[in-house]
Amino acid sequence: MSVTVEDVRRVAALARLDLSPDEEIQLTDELSRILQYMEKLNELDTDGVSPSAHPIPVAGRFRADESEIFSGLDELLAQAPDRRDGYFRVPRVID
């Protein structure tokens, strides 16, 4: 299975990535090779094996519904590149 340059443009648009024409060609080639490599898995016969989301057979472990204020709040917020009045500030996302 190989990736077309249209696939790359579409995924880039969804991920809000701005790619140059050279990068589009480079990524088309690299992503195709990654998929080809993963095709190795298709050699395995999985008939009769139900799909699983996880390798660990543990499920149904839930957390108790208890709350606490995170103690490292200042440090956490300080990591934002831009802030105002307690908000994270990002480039305007709607027109």
Place this chain on the structure above:
Amino acid sequence: MNYETVIGMEVHVELHTQSKMFCRCPAHHFQIGANEHVCPVCTAQPGALPVINGRAIELTVMTGMALGCQIRPHSVFARKNYVYPDLPKGYQVSQYELPLCEHGQVVIHTSDGSRKQIAIERVHLEEDTGKLVHQGNASLVDYNRAGVPLMEIVTDASIRSADEAFAYVQKIRQLVRYLGASTGDMEKGAMRCEANISVRPEGSQAFGTKVEVKNLNSFRAVRNAIDYEVQRQIEVIEEGGTVRQVTMGWDEGAATTKEQRSKEFADDYRYFPEPDLLDVDVTDEWIDGARSQLPELPDERAARFVESFRLSADDAAMMTEDRAVADWFEQVIAAGAEPATAANWISGELFRRLKDTEAAIEDVALTPAQLAELIGLITAGTISGSAAKEVFAVMWDEGGGPTQIVEARGLQQVSDTGELESQVDAVIAAQADAADKVRNGDDKPLQFLMGMVMRATRGKANPQVVQQLLRDKLQG
């Protein structure tokens, strides 16, 4: 040409939990400063791992049960990928292929008194998003709400009018409030609706092109937006155009639906199982535990009120609309009051006071036992109905028990003929014309004369005794 409206509803309900869906941050996010309830998990710091809040699963399963859904013993969280700063991870943790609850139904009561069953396709759990404030060339982001457990309830396309959609949303709100799953407070965003709306020529089997309308954040908006959008689609078709499949937003101020820019919504979410979370496997025992927490649901409770208390269907519906009211009503009955009279007082005097003061029944000082005592005083003939209203007003405004108030204010009903006779005589003398008419067999002025006596006794006279006295004196 006549058109049929076809609607499917998606209702998002914020669950009433202490903590967020995948971290221990408080889920409460109303009226606090920006980014006070955030942590590495809900701000997507590298390496932070989510852990599922068991109570959120339980409340979703309980809601599914109340909606007659099948509960999946095995369900999976998935990543819904989109890039928008309302969630910092670049995806929303949601459920896609294997939701917690599926294939249910709910009976709605429309305003014309009819009932209809609406099929529920699924109930699943996801995380709420943060809030954005757009300011100049920047957007400001607050993640207090990001990661709050959000339950999504999806119907099939069996809703046929704005009225049915309205009744459906009312029913969902009532159920989640009964279950304690959510406050259902639309004003505070705890319940948010979207409608998938299409129209088709009456009798046609094929569906028209559907338009998704978001931002239905009040009961009024649900009704107005659907009416508006249905009319818009019919006009497009009548003018020879075609309805395009788009996402619209309801603009409450302008009272129109407006197309939302595609920039805000990626149409390809690339769902895949969330690798950071374990699957949700619930055992039969666990499901039984959730089932045991289900309260008696409103429709069952209303049926019981009709059966056991002989309430009318309307009274029963009114007494069960809210779980706290229903509990209060049952306490009044348990304290010995006659059910229909109790329902009358609650839906009349009490509801009026609650509305005037914007209070919830849980918060009032007046107790069910006090109302029962008041009703008992009327039944025993100790006070008249009008004096009872005065006593109620005093109990509400100043507190205190009804018997004590009646005594302190001398409101006991006077049934003693000797005591009332002089008042009756005085009224007959003062209202000679009316009295003459009654003497000559005209009963109409009798009510007027009774009113005069009641006024003279400040409402304390026993009306039956007064009437008998008047008849004896004028027609005897």
